[in-house]
Amino acid sequence: MHKITAASFGPDFYWGVAIAAAQNEGAYMTDGRGLSIWDVFARRQGKIKGGANAYEACDFYHRYKDDLLLVKALGFTVFRFSFSWSRLFPEGTGRVNKAAVAYYHKVIDECLLLGLVPFVTLYHWDLPQALQKEGGWAGLHLQKWFSRYVSFCAEEFGDKIKHWIILNEPMGFTSLGYMLGKHAPGKTGLDNFFAAVHNAALAQAEGGRIIRKLVPNAYIGTTFSCSEVQPFTDKKEDLLAAKRMDILLNRLFIEPALGRNYPHDDFPLMDKLHMHSKAWKYTDRMQFSFDFIGIQNYFSVTVKHNPLIPYVLAGEVKAQTRKVPHTALGWEINAHSFYHVLKRYWNYGSVKEIIVTENGACFKDYVQNGVVADDQRIAYFQEYIAALHKAKQEGVKIKGYFAWTLMDNFEWSEGYHARFGLIHVDFKTQLRTIKNSGYWWRDFLSK
Numbered sequence: 001m002h003k004i005t006a007a008s009f010g011p012d013f014y015w016g017v018a019i020a021a022a023q024n025e026g027a028y029m030t031d032g033r034g035l036s037i038w039d040v041f042a043r044r045q046g047k048i049k050g051g052a053n054a055y056e057a058c059d060f061y062h063r064y065k066d067d068l069l070l071v072k073a074l075g076f077t078v079f080r081f082s083f084s085w086s087r088l089f090p091e092g093t094g095r096v097n098k099a100a101v102a103y104y105h106k107v108i109d110e111c112l113l114l115g116l117v118p119f120v121t122l123y124h125w126d127l128p129q130a131l132q133k134e135g136g137w138a139g140l141h142l143q144k145w146f147s148r149y150v151s152f153c154a155e156e157f158g159d160k161i162k163h164w165i166i167l168n169e170p171m172g173f174t175s176l177g178y179m180l181g182k183h184a185p186g187k188t189g190l191d192n193f194f195a196a197v198h199n200a201a202l203a204q205a206e207g208g209r210i211i212r213k214l215v216p217n218a219y220i221g222t223t224f225s226c227s228e229v230q231p232f233t234d235k236k237e238d239l240l241a242a243k244r245m246d247i248l249l250n251r252l253f254i255e256p257a258l259g260r261n262y263p264h265d266d267f268p269l270m271d272k273l274h275m276h277s278k279a280w281k282y283t284d285r286m287q288f289s290f291d292f293i294g295i296q297n298y299f300s301v302t303v304k305h306n307p308l309i310p311y312v313l314a315g316e317v318k319a320q321t322r323k324v325p326h327t328a329l330g331w332e333i334n335a336h337s338f339y340h341v342l343k344r345y346w347n348y349g350s351v352k353e354i355i356v357t358e359n360g361a362c363f364k365d366y367v368q369n370g371v372v373a374d375d376q377r378i379a380y381f382q383e384y385i386a387a388l389h390k391a392k393q394e395g396v397k398i399k400g401y402f403a404w405t406l407m408d409n410f411e412w413s414e415g416y417h418a419r420f421g422l423i424h425v426d427f428k429t430q431l432r433t434i435k436n437s438g439y440w441w442r443d444f445l446s447k
């Protein structure tokens with residue numbers, strides 16, 4: 001087999017690296033920014049490891065010029081970042097914060113100056129706290145607020161930004177934030193969850209329509225978290241458990257976007273969503289013809305029947321228990337499952353193009369004599385890129401791949417101990433040290 005190089009993916013392939021406002025910017029009260037749900041959630045005891053918060057994070061807000069130089073130095077051509085809604089609209093809606101507008105223009109201009117394609121995510125989990133007070137994603141006014149925010153961004157930045165991502169992993173923020181209470185805003189229960197799901201499914205399509213209307217020549221996508229789900233045994237009850245889990249992890253948001261309404265397949269939990277969409281004929285409104293679908297894959301899961309878990313009746317059998325390779329967060333490393341995910345989404349038939357908008361791994365990195373020898377991360381990227389290449393060779397239209405993430409950052413409820421970066425950050429001094437995986441990318445992208 002000949003060696004896979006960046007050039008094997010063709011000259012027009014997008015090689016990018018991704019970050020998110022809430023995880024990187026810090027400067028949480030600077031220049032008139034309003035609080036986000038993560039700022040407030042971080043104050044709740046025991047919610048974030050080490051009692052951490054993202055008030056300073058990587059201080060990307062002040063250091064963006066240096067950090068963008070690093071993106072360039074590593075050889076990436078795409079920079080994916082997100083707008084902080086509460087920086088632009090401190091109260092979530094209404095008044096615009098001019099300083100924030102000026103700031104994002106500077107970040108975009110810097111990308112363009114360096115020859116980096118700016119890919120912007122409109123919503124990467126940091127809802128303005130002011131809107132959470134009125135229910136947030138589970139509230140009645142979400143559509144109105146979101147449309148206003150998206151329209152503003154399109155009109156303000158549309159001349160410079162042509163690559164748009166509407167939502168980051170709706171399953172992530174609706175389940176962790178509105179059902180399990182593990183992420184901001186820490187809500188629980190099925191009523192919150194279903195209301196948030198339905199709002200997110202509508203908002204992802206409506207956001208697409210707004211950008212289409214207001215930004216000429218826009219390239220529009222939205223992202224989905226996805227994980228191949230395997231049954232632990234081939235007993236019928238495990239097969240059914242895997243099927244239910246698959247509906248939630250892989251199908252819940254893409255199928256309405258493709259115009260298929262919510263998945264059901266005899267999973268009683270889905271009845272409630274079908275009531276929503278049938279009663280109000282929402283199938284059309286949840287559909288949007290995205291130019292690309294963003295696939296975000298970190299792990300595969302293996303499940304078995306578990307009557308103690310409500311509704312899904314499925315529990316995960318962890319990678320550690322099964323003694324298979326995993327990252328420092330216990331996430332199974334399985335490049336083959338990544339290949340399957342790519343094939344499967346392509347097989348829907350109506351997906352136009354795929355971009356892997358996030359993929360990466362967390363390991364216990366440390367700096368020794370100025371070096372971070374993260375060999376496991378290099379091996380991870382090599383395996384996943386080989387799987388990507390295989391899927392592409394077999395006809396899956398894959399337009400790009402973005403590594404998660406540029407530098408170690410605020411990893412949500414894991415705080416700062418979960419390091420995913422290609423660049424190590426010392427959070428006391430903000431010192432950046434390029435890890436060996438960063439140098440590996442530089443070499444990979446130069447060939």
Ligand code: FCB
Pocket residue numbers: 020023168169172225296358404411412420
């Ligand atoms: C994804 C998130 C991203 C990052 C990675 C590790 O689910 O989209 O912000 O935290 O996980």
